[in-house]
Amino acid sequence: MNLVDRKIVDEMYRDGWLYTSFGEYWRRKYGYKVCKVPLNAGFTCPNWDGRIADDGCAFCPNFARQFTYDSFRTVINKSWKEQVTHQVKHYKGMGAGDKAMVYIAFATNTYAPLKDLKKIYDAALDHKDVIGLSIGTRPDCLPDEVLDLMGDYVKQGYEIWVEVGQQTPHYHTLKDIDRGHGFAESIRVVREAHKRGIKVIFFNISGMPGESPDEMVETARILSALEIDAVKQYPLIVMKGTRLAEDYIKGKYRPLGRMEYVNIVADMLENMDRYVLIQRLSKDCGLETKLAPEWNTYRLIVTPLVEKELARRKTRQGEKFKLSLNVDELKPLKKVD
Numbered sequence: 001m002n003l004v005d006r007k008i009v010d011e012m013y014r015d016g017w018l019y020t021s022f023g024e025y026w027r028r029k030y031g032y033k034v035c036k037v038p039l040n041a042g043f044t045c046p047n048w049d050g051r052i053a054d055d056g057c058a059f060c061p062n063f064a065r066q067f068t069y070d071s072f073r074t075v076i077n078k079s080w081k082e083q084v085t086h087q088v089k090h091y092k093g094m095g096a097g098d099k100a101m102v103y104i105a106f107a108t109n110t111y112a113p114l115k116d117l118k119k120i121y122d123a124a125l126d127h128k129d130v131i132g133l134s135i136g137t138r139p140d141c142l143p144d145e146v147l148d149l150m151g152d153y154v155k156q157g158y159e160i161w162v163e164v165g166q167q168t169p170h171y172h173t174l175k176d177i178d179r180g181h182g183f184a185e186s187i188r189v190v191r192e193a194h195k196r197g198i199k200v201i202f203f204n205i206s207g208m209p210g211e212s213p214d215e216m217v218e219t220a221r222i223l224s225a226l227e228i229d230a231v232k233q234y235p236l237i238v239m240k241g242t243r244l245a246e247d248y249i250k251g252k253y254r255p256l257g258r259m260e261y262v263n264i265v266a267d268m269l270e271n272m273d274r275y276v277l278i279q280r281l282s283k284d285c286g287l288e289t290k291l292a293p294e295w296n297t298y299r300l301i302v303t304p305l306v307e308k309e310l311a312r313r314k315t316r317q318g319e320k321f322k323l324s325l326n327v328d329e330l331k332p333l334k335k336v337d
C-alpha cells in the first residue's frame, strides 16, 4: 500500500471528484494551503556530465542545464539560504499558500556527496514556514544513505517526497530516448522510500516515440501496481535544440494531437488506482522554447478538457483499474457436452 491517506481519497470520491487532485488532497490533509516553492540548487545530472552520458536524454533541452528559468531570475546570485527565504516569501505573498514545501527542481537533486546534500536540505528545512521537501531526481540516484537521510527528516516530522523522473516504464522507450536507466531502479526506489516514510511522485510522459496508446494505458496500471503515491502526467514536448527536435524536423517523430492526448489521459485515469494522487495532467511550456506540439499544453487549458472527457464518459479515476479476476463477475462458461 502507498502512503496516501485513503480516508481522505474516499471522502473526495463521495464528494464527486472525478480524479484524485493532489491540491485538494493536501487542503483536506492539512486544513491550510500548502504551496510548492520550486528552487534550483545548482545540481547537474549524470546523464549529461559524462558519468553516464554527455548529451542528456533525447528530449532534454540545453536550456534546462542552465539557471535561466524566468521565475528564478530574481534570485540569481543569492546564496541557497537566501533563495529559500526569498522564494517562500514570494509565493506566500502571492497567496499561493500558508505553508511551503520546498521543491528542489532542475536536474538531479540527489546527485552529490551525502554531506553536501545534507547541507542543502537542512538549510531548506530551517525556515519556520517550510513543512518539508520535494526532491526531483533520477531513480538510479537514490542510494540507501540518501534515502536514510530523507528518512531521518520524516522521523523529525517533515513531509518528504521524491519526484522520480522515470518518464515511462517501457524499456524500449527508455533505450530509445537514452535515459541511461531501466525500470528496475524505480521499483527499488518505491520499496525503499516507503520503508522510510518517504512518498514517491513519478513523472510520466505520454507520446514517447514508438509507444502505442495501449502501452500508455498499461503505464497507468503499472504505476498503480507499483503503488506510487502521486503522478505528474504530461505530453512529450519537442523542445528546440534537442535530439528529439532533429527527429521531428526530419519527420521521424509525430507528437500527439490535443484530443488524442486528452483521450489517452482519460483512458489512463480510468485505469489508474484512485489512491494515486494526480499532481498535474499537462505541462506549461512557453512558445520561445517549444517546437511542437502546436497546441497549447498549459495545464489550465488541458486539464478542463480531460475533466470534460471524463464527465462525457460518465467515468472517473480507477473505474477500470483491476489487477485480478473475480470469478463471480465473469461471464458463464459455455457448456461443453
Ligand code: SF4
Binding pocket: 045, 046, 047, 048, 055, 056, 057, 059, 060, 061, 064, 106, 107, 108, 138, 165, 179
Ligand atoms: S535525467 Fe533529466 S536532467 Fe538528466 S538529461 Fe535526462 S531529462 Fe535532462
